[in-house]
Amino acid sequence: MMSSLFLILFLYLHQRAGKTRVLNEAKGIFLSGREADEMKKPVYLDYNATTPLDHEVAAAMLPFIDKHFGNPSSSYSLGRYSRNAIEQARKQVAALTGCRPDEIVFTSGGTESNNHAIAGAAFAGNEKGRHIITSSIEHPAVMNVCRYLELSGFEVTYLSTDEYGSVRPSDVENALRPDTVLITIMHANNETGAIQPVREIGDIAKRNTILFHTDAAQSAGKIDIRISDRGPDLLSIAGHKLYAPKGIGALFIRGGVKIENLMYGGDQEKGIRPGTENVIHIVALGKACEVALRDFEKNHSIMLSTKARLLEGLQSRVGGRIKLNGKFSDTLPNTLSISFDNIDAGELASLIGKEVLISTGAACHSGSGEISPVLRAMNVDPATAAGTVRISTGKFTSFEEIDYAVRIISDAVLKLN
Numbered sequence: 103m104m105s106s107l108f109l110i111l112f113l114y115l116h117q118r119a120g121k122t123r124v125l126n127e128a129k130g131i132f133l134s135g136r137e138a139d140e141m142k143k144p145v146y147l148d149y150n151a152t153t154p155l156d157h158e159v160a161a162a163m164l165p166f167i168d169k170h171f172g173n174p175s176s177s178y179s180l181g182r183y184s185r186n187a188i189e190q191a192r193k194q195v196a197a198l199t200g201c202r203p204d205e206i207v208f209t210s211g212g213t214e215s216n217n218h219a220i221a222g223a224a225f226a227g228n229e230k231g232r233h234i235i236t237s238s239i240e241h242p243a244v245m246n247v248c249r250y251l252e253l254s255g256f257e258v259t260y261l262s263t264d265e266y267g268s269v270r271p272s273d274v275e276n277a278l279r280p281d282t283v284l285i286t287i288m289h290a291n292n293e294t295g296a297i298q299p300v301r302e303i304g305d306i307a308k309r310n311t312i313l314f315h316t317d318a319a320q321s322a323g324k325i326d327i328r329i330s331d332r333g334p335d336l337l338s339i340a341g342h343k344l345y346a347p348k349g350i351g352a353l354f355i356r357g358g359v360k361i362e363n364l365m366y367g368g369d370q371e372k373g374i375r376p377g378t379e380n381v382i383h384i385v386a387l388g389k390a391c392e393v394a395l396r397d398f399e400k401n402h403s404i405m406l407s408t409k410a411r412l413l414e415g416l417q418s419r420v421g422g423r424i425k426l427n428g429k430f431s432d433t434l435p436n437t438l439s440i441s442f443d444n445i446d447a448g449e450l451a452s453l454i455g456k457e458v459l460i461s462t463g464a465a466c467h468s469g470s471g472e473i474s475p476v477l478r479a480m481n482v483d484p485a486t487a488a489g490t491v492r493i494s495t496g497k498f499t500s501f502e503e504i505d506y507a508v509r510i511i512s513d514a515v516l517k518l519n
């Protein structure tokens with residue numbers, strides 16, 4: 103009698119627990135009732151710095167962590183399994199990029215892709231000339247390659263932007279020289295989210311038979327990066343901005359385009375990127391690209407609506423004290439660069455740091471204490487630049503998190519003012 107009562111009680115509690123499990127649509131995971139009631143803190147609003155791993159990506163990696171360890175160059179079935187997984191991932195990356203799979207080379211991330219594209223194209227064009235056009239808003243993974251090339255005898259023109267953080271195509275055209283061998287302008291800026299006119303720049307490059315590279319580390323998965331005939335010849339992708347792990351990336355090299363090798367070794371990745379392939383992370387990047395393409399509309403709408411709610415919330419609470427850097431409509435759907443009047447951005451970020459995570463610049467190279475070169479290129483005055491934060495939402499961001507963040511940030515701003 104006692105034992106059947108226990109059984110009934112157990113079944114009831116079990117069923118109840120099952121009922122309270124809710125699907126968190128945005129996060130794509132099941133949460134228990136209690137977990138669903140509790141918002142995860144601190145609220146993460148720095149998706150441009152890096153993204154959490156997508157659960158589907160993690161699941162795709164698992165078999166390659168504990169089972170399929172074969173070297174992709176081995177001819178027996180264990181090796182062939184890894185080889186097939188790499189080729190499958192190449193197709194998935196190519197689908198998001200809108201190119202042929204044989205135009206994709208796997209790298210260790212955005213930095214390596216940029217190095218390879220820029221230095222490789224510059225050295226390959228050496229005989230034609232030694233002039234490169236770039237912008238002053240590029241990530242250090244582009245900027246410092248250009249600086250290195252200057253030390254190696256290249257000349258680099260650094261273009262500034264309009265007040266909204268966009269490079270002007272006419273400036274690119276005016277900077278052209280008979281010895282220009284490469285134009286490298288990013289697809290979207292990591293600090294302001296400003297989307298660059300890559301189609302127009304691609305046209306200019308094509309008309310003048312100059313190679314064009316774009317750093318799409320921030321745009322992949324957020325806006326359409328598909329390559330057209332007149333688009334870039336080289337395009338960089340970084341996995342960890344796309345819900346894949348850190349330390350994996352890809353470089354699109356248009357068929358027929360020859361760039362100089364930077365590494366020498368075996369014939370992996372057609373010899374362009376030798377060394378035994380990082381199968382686990384390549385599989386992850388492939389899955390991340392597949393998910394990004396499949397969920398593009400849904401994720402775009404989550405990012406855009408959370409960004410809009412954040413801006414509206416802050417405007418209604420701290421009103422005239424806010425300035426938006428960049429045009430809302432011409433920036434990435436997830437990125438807000440906001441300057442608060444009379445505020446030190448560092449103080450603000452540390453005051454709210456236990457509750458909300460935001461960036462005071464480009465997170466991967468912040469902490470220098472200097473005014474961001476991106477804001478300088480946009481002609482933002484030093485006082486305004488000092489009060490500027492970057493807030494970036496992602497596919498896991500909820501309205502609940504945004505409302506909380508608005509309250510925390512605006513209370514802090516009013517306190518510091």
Ligand SMILES: Cc1ncc(COP(=O)(O)O)c(C=O)c1O
Nearest residue numbers: 211212213241243292319340466
């Ligand atoms: C625009 C841009 N390019 C390149 C990179 C570097 O990518 P990775 O960290 O994969 O080397 C980043 C990372 O912050 C970035 O935002």
